[in-house]
Amino acid sequence: MNAEVQPVVERLHARYAHALDEGRLEDWPDFFTENGRYRITTAENEDRGLPLPVLYAEGRSMLRDRVQSLRHANIYEPQRYRHLTSCTLVERIDDQRVKSVANFMVIRIMESGDTTLFASGRYVDRIVLSQEAQYEERVVICDSRRFDTLLAIPL
Amino acid sequence: MLQRTWPAEGLTRVPYWVYQDADIYQREQERIFRGPTWSYLCLEAELPEPKSFVTTFIGEMPVVVARDAAGAVHAFENRCAHRGALIAMQARGKTDRFACIYHNWTYDHAGNLLNVAFRKGIAGKGGMPADAKPESQSPKQLRVESIHGIVFGTLGDKTPSLRDYIGPEILPRIARVMRKPLKLLGSYTQVLPNNWKLYMDNVKDTYHASLLHLFFTRFRINRLTQGGGVFVSKDGAHHCTFTEMVEDESDAYEKGGMRSAGSDKFRLESPELLEQADEFGDRVSIQILSLFPGFVLHQIRNSLAARQVLPKGIERTELNWTLFGFADDDEAMTRRRLMQANLVGPAGYISMEDGAATGFVQRGVAGSPERASVIEMGGSSVGSGDSRITETAVRGLWRAWRSHMSI
Numbered sequence: 001m002n003a004e005v006q007p008v009v010e011r012l013h014a015r016y017a018h019a020l021d022e023g024r025l026e027d028w029p030d031f032f033t034e035n036g037r038y039r040i041t042t043a044e045n046e047d048r049g050l051p052l053p054v055l056y057a058e059g060r061s062m063l064r065d066r067v068q069s070l071r072h073a074n075i076y077e078p079q080r081y082r083h084l085t086s087c088t089l090v091e092r093i094d095d096q097r098v099k100s101v102a103n104f105m106v107i108r109i110m111e112s113g114d115t116t117l118f119a120s121g122r123y124v125d126r127i128v129l130s131q132e133a134q135y136e137e138r139v140v141i142c143d144s145r146r147f148d149t150l151l152a153i154p155l
Numbered sequence: 156m157l158q159r160t161w162p163a164e165g166l167t168r169v170p171y172w173v174y175q176d177a178d179i180y181q182r183e184q185e186r187i188f189r190g191p192t193w194s195y196l197c198l199e200a201e202l203p204e205p206k207s208f209v210t211t212f213i214g215e216m217p218v219v220v221a222r223d224a225a226g227a228v229h230a231f232e233n234r235c236a237h238r239g240a241l242i243a244m245q246a247r248g249k250t251d252r253f254a255c256i257y258h259n260w261t262y263d264h265a266g267n268l269l270n271v272a273f274r275k276g277i278a279g280k281g282g283m284p285a286d287a288k289p290e291s292q293s294p295k296q297l298r299v300e301s302i303h304g305i306v307f308g309t310l311g312d313k314t315p316s317l318r319d320y321i322g323p324e325i326l327p328r329i330a331r332v333m334r335k336p337l338k339l340l341g342s343y344t345q346v347l348p349n350n351w352k353l354y355m356d357n358v359k360d361t362y363h364a365s366l367l368h369l370f371f372t373r374f375r376i377n378r379l380t381q382g383g384g385v386f387v388s389k390d391g392a393h394h395c396t397f398t399e400m401v402e403d404e405s406d407a408y409e410k411g412g413m414r415s416a417g418s419d420k421f422r423l424e425s426p427e428l429l430e431q432a433d434e435f436g437d438r439v440s441i442q443i444l445s446l447f448p449g450f451v452l453h454q455i456r457n458s459l460a461a462r463q464v465l466p467k468g469i470e471r472t473e474l475n476w477t478l479f480g481f482a483d484d485d486e487a488m489t490r491r492r493l494m495q496a497n498l499v500g501p502a503g504y505i506s507m508e509d510g511a512a513t514g515f516v517q518r519g520v521a522g523s524p525e526r527a528s529v530i531e532m533g534g535s536s537v538g539s540g541d542s543r544i545t546e547t548a549v550r551g552l553w554r555a556w557r558s559h560m561s562i
Binding site: 040042044052054055056059061064072074075077147 | 344347370496504510
């Protein structure tokens with residue numbers, strides 16, 4: 001039963017990664033349900049039971065605010081990401097929903113060509129299987145507590 | 156050694172070699188971080204019980220901060236007397252005593268050497284001579300003082316008391332925020348590609364906030380047309396700036412064509428992110444406070460945090476953010492603080508840009524060590540005032556720095 005949803009979830013993760021890597025930030029909120037939650041945190045804060053997010057958005061409107069701010073307000077150097085998402089495990093919650101955990105690495109490429117491993121960690125997701133699968137919750141748990149310079153584009 | 160001389164103009168010019176020279180960096184470690192200054196170590200809330208400890212740094216020197224069985228807080232160099240290995244390798248924990256993993260020499264919570272493994276040998280063979288003095292290389296013990304739950308340490312013999320060091324201009328502004336027992340919300344580190352002083356410059360620069368940070372200006376969180384002011388300690392070392400929560404309907408930024416005025420097209424769909432509860436009852440929306448050499452306390456709406464600025468090489472700085480609330484916060488207040496965490500840190504709508512701007516200076520000045528910054532907003536003086544269109548606190552930083560460095 002888990003096996004049949006595996007490709008659906010992997011396809012969602014892949015579409016999400018390609019959207020961000022191609023700079024299609026405007027598409028990003030639509031990977032979430034209307035009230036979907038997105039939170040970036042660190043493994044250290046999670047292990048200590050501390051709630052501090054690096055970034056937190058509740059609902060598509062806040063996700064759109066983040067995109068608007070990145071487009072029209074915030075100053076950061078031109079940069080691109082390359083996501084590598086793997087080791088996806090899927091478990092059904094009920095008919096409509098699944099839980100998923102997957103590993104990620106995000107490589108950051110600056111205009112100068114400087115290429116670094118910017119972040120690694122786990123995506124811990126709750127996904128709704130509607131016509132097109134969407135994240136009801138995506139928690140990005142970074143392995144490291146350190147972030148180089150700034151985190152503008154979402155992970 | 157040091158061949159550099161300061162520009163004749165004085166504090167209105169800051170030469171770029173201060174961010175570039177290796178011998179300046181080494182002298183700062185000795186004269187400032189290991190000298191007569193107080194460095195932030197941690198919050199008392201991070202040492203919740205007897206025998207808890209955290210590891211941190213004072214400048215580049217690794218340090219253990221520990222609470223002993225009776226509850227007193229101590230700090231000592233994280234370097235074993237024997238071969239110099241780290242005594243504690245974890246970020247935090249709780250322990251009855253510290254044991255160096257290399258040869259199992261042990262220490263108490265104040266950093267006193269308790270035991271040298273096999274000091275007398277076994278069955279009359281091996282061991283140290285009776286007159287050996289391994290204690291002569293013991294880790295340095297810091298003088299530790301706390302103020303309103305914030306723990307500081309110093310290695311200098313002549314450092315004044317912490318209260319005298321901070322002074323009467325800035326002390327009440329710490330008390331304003333740190334009024335109740337804390338609740339830790341979490342921490343992370345932003346790694347900045349620049350010299351540590353460029354970050355401290357940035358924190359003390361009340362002129363930049365509404366020009367660099369469009370988010371501040373567009374949403375009228377912090378404009379120079381709003382009420383506010385800056386306090387600078389007598390020696391220039393410490394500062395505090397604040398902005399009042401007033402409705403601002405002026406259009407100075409729009410008329411001036413400032414980038415940060417933004418466009419009417421950019422509106423927040425969910426402005427609840429910015430809703431502030433006036434928790435201190437004084438209608439201050441932002442207070443940024445810095446203590447020399449590397450501590451920042453911020454209140455940005457209901458986001459509260461301690462920031463520790465650690466030099467990690469000439470062109471690398473680690474900024475450790477510890478966000479907190481109060482133990483008696485209700486659910487709504489905790490939620491507000493966590494929502495407003497979006498304003499600060501590496502992904503902060505506001506703070507992300509400081510990492511970019513300071514790195515741009517480090518890169519911009521690479522070929523011009525003998526050129527200098529022009530720091531003349533508000534004239535050439537150092538002092539408190541009610542305008543934030545000034546660089547008085549930045550000049551204060553350089554007054555203090557030059558005095559410690561004898562430059």
